[in-house]
Amino acid sequence: MKKDLPSVYANPIDKDIRNNNDIYYSQSEERSINTSNIYEKINQIFASPHHVYKSNVLIKTKNRPIKTTIVGKSGNYLLCLNGDKINMLDIIDIERI
DSSP: OOOOOOOOOOOOOOSOOOOOOOOOOOTTSOOOOOHHHHHHHHHHHHHSTTOSSOEEEEEEESSOEEEEEEEEEETTEEEETTSOEEEGGGEEEEEEO
16 A cells, blocks of 8 residues: 655755854954933833833943933933933943832
């Protein structure tokens, strides 16, 4: 009881396929900062249901990390509860604590 399988059409591949990516990682290289991503993170913090008046955040700037409480934004600055203003252009990363 031997049955033959139906024939299958195999399309010939006559071009170079490059559907894989080479990924390199080096800790010593400086990474480019995507500022639109920073603005999106800030807007998500202010739009969060957990943000009523203030939010505790950890801000990593070009110079140092800052653990503070933000209450708003004005122009290109984040306003802190203690009266400090942090320039958004100096921010590398921001996360809610």
